[in-house]
Amino acid sequence: DANPAQAALIGLLNLSCLGLGYVVLRNWIGAALCWAATVALLVLALPADVDGVPAGLLIGYGAFLLLAAADGARRGLRATLSLGASFRRLALPLAVVLLAVPAGGSLAYGAARDEAKEQALLERLSAADAQVKSADGLAFDKAEPILAKALDEYEDLGTNKAGSRAGKLVPARLDAYYESVSAPYEKKTYCEAIAPLKHLRGLGGTFDKDLLGARPAKTDEPLAHSLYECGTAALAVATATPTAAASLNELLGTFPKSAHATRVEPAVRAAVKKRTDVLDSAPDPCVLTVELRTLRTTLNDMTDASLEGITREAKEGVQRGDFACGTDQFKDKDYDDATKTMTEYAKEYPDSPQAAHARSIAIAAEIADEEPAAGKSLPPSEVPGGARMILVVSNDGPGAVDLLYTGPMTGKVTLKTCATCTKYPGPILSQGKKIKACQGPASKYPKTTLLLPAGDYHFLQKRGGSPTVAGDTKTSKVKIEPGYSYTNCLYVTSGF
Incomplete structure (x- = not known):
């Protein structure tokens, strides 16, 4: 006779993924098929990875289990089972309990897959950290493309994967990033620090603002300080890169109210005065004059109105320096250079009270270049009076x-x-x-x-x-x- 309860029992036992319904029926071929399907699934699914098991495979395996359950129920409906009465009472609860096997396996597999995803995200974070480290010691123009890739990873992990373990570590990584990139400032290599600090300050316009927080604003003070130090160090250096005018103009334009901006005018004034005060007593006034000419060029390239007075002082210093240089060249018997210097002086400053004397020195130097005895002393600055x-x-x-x-x-x-x-x-x-x-x-x-x-x-x-x-x-x-x-x-x- 048909036994629906027995059919349900066999079907439930087959849903356990272990083919136990077939075992009860002693249908070893059916049981073997169930075991083979389960083993194949485990081989393909383990170890768990980020992508998990393909959906087609899961659907196929689920369909197979349902077919196995239906076939087992069909076979068990009228089958004669050699089971004791006590086992019959426990069989149905056991079948229900065994359904926890596939359910538990699914949950365990899901947890393993989630852990694999976490590990993959942590590996991405580590790779971004390695990129930041690899940029250490490189010139910033070469380091910037490498750093940009690391930032892209940080931003994606910190926003799209914010709940992951890797995403929660991104804020600390950004702190380390700012510390690493601003290292030239900590080493007091101020000119080298300008480009990295501008990069860090500019991230506020390209990077996720909520993730960055107040970090870009914290670079204002170091950047202003670096612009000041780099600019003032280059004031009298003609070959400086960047030029003093470029650094100081940027400081005054970007941070006009900073404490460092207020230091520019006194620093430039001191640089000019330091050289003009010793022009007449310096062992080599020509060197000072070259530096003053560089300062004059710098001031001509600067736009701040507060520097107009110093610009005039620098121009006057260059004029004084040119005369002092030509005089010193004459005294050092460098007559060819003295001729050129004093001739240029007379042309460039025709209204100067010393223009006539400069022409006299140029003439005397030209004579002394052919007859050294003519260079024993400078020509007098004034024409002597008396009889002619x-x-x-x-x-x-x-x-x-x-x-x-x-x-x-x-x-x-x-x-x-x-x-x-x-x-x-x-x-x-x-x-x-x-x-x-x-x-x-x-x-x-x-x-x-x-x-x-x-x-x-x-x-x-x-x-x-x-x-x-x-x-x-x-x-x-x-x-x-x-x-x-x-x-x-x-x-x-x-x-x-």
């Missing part, structure tokens, strides 16, 4: 000639070329005969008259004109005595 003696200079030679002189008075005159004059024979062709220059009519020769105070003078004539006489230079020494008039005739001889 006449010196008439004539040009009896082809090509215009510049005549430079220095002594109690320094100057330069240019005589035009003598169109009809030629070279005189040299020592060999003249056979020792005395050259008689300027013997023609006075009107023939271009001439000029100098009125000179008494004293010893050095002369330098520099002739230009045709290639055969251009570049011809000659030096001479003349003693001008009171009460006398003098003449000097300039001529050219051949080389033989």
